[in-house]
Amino acid sequence: MTDEWQPHTETEGVETSPAPSRKGPERAAAEYALLGLIAQTGSGEIHGYDLSRSFAEGALGRIIRLESGMLYHYLKKLARDGYITSRIERxxxxxxxxxxxxxxDGDALLRMWIAAxxxxxxxxxxxxxxxxxxxQTVDPRHAVTLVTEQRSVMRTRAARLTxxxxxxxxxxxxxxxxxxxLRLRLTQTRAALDWLDTLPESRN
Structure with a gap:
């Protein structure tokens, strides 16, 4: 058994840690990550293989390990719901x-989720x-606002637990x-606050 931190894993047939949106069905954080990666492309288009490589080799891979089966499942779901379009390239x-x-609609959903x-x-x-x-990648100003609001939420939570x-x-x-x-939750919340204070956005 090890205490080493491991990225969250999304595997085919298993969907965990759903991320609530302000309206509509709950979505996994990996779905928003896919929307964000597509939004980052300079051309506005990206292939499934490149998305998979971004998870395997990029910074997001340190947070989520997205198996290829789940990646394509989420892409189909996002296309079905109208948040992305998919076309065949010969x-x-x-x-x-x-x-x-x-x-x-996908851009609006992504920005709404990031802001909360x-x-x-x-x-x-x-x-x-x-x-x-x-x-940080879509608009650094959003990151400052997000961190500021997250610190406020954690301070309120710490006060309530106290x-x-x-x-x-x-x-x-x-x-x-x-x-x-309660003491464990308070300790974790204070630790989260301490970590948030170390972020560059906290000093802006």
Whole structure:
């Protein structure tokens, strides 16, 4: 057993850590990561292979390991929902390949998701990191706003946990365990705040 941190893995048939949008069905953070990678392309178009390589070799690969089966599943889902368009590119002497383009609805969805801070401390490790990476690459000003709002959310959460711990409770085993859980959550929230304070965006 090791304490070494490992990236979140998206595998075929398994979808974990869904990221809520402000409306519509919940979406995995990997879906927004795909939208962000497509948005970053200078030409506005990108092939599935290049997206897969971005996850395998780029900074996002340190956060999410996206198996190829899930990558293409998400691309089909995003195209079906109107957030990207996909077309076949014919190649002479080589297999045809799909080219993906971000739609106006996809761009709006991406920017709305990036702008919203996460609500729980455990989401810092996956969803917030994806948001921060995409905000830094799409528009650094968004990153400053995101970090500022995330710090506010974490401060509010820390204050609420501190208040809960200070509230007298009956002296029994369940109460003792509950207090231990609250202390753990408070420690994690304070650690998240300390980390947020180290980000360059916190000094702007």
């Amino acid at each position: 190649q002479s002497g080589r297999p045809d390949r799909q080219v993906h383009t971000l739609t106006a 801070p996460v609500r729980s401390t455990r989401e810092i490790r996956l969803e917030f990191l994806v948001k921060l990476y995409l905000a 208040e809960q711990l200070a509230t007298p409770q009956p002296a029994d085993a369940d109460t003792s365990f509950g207090e231990s859980v």
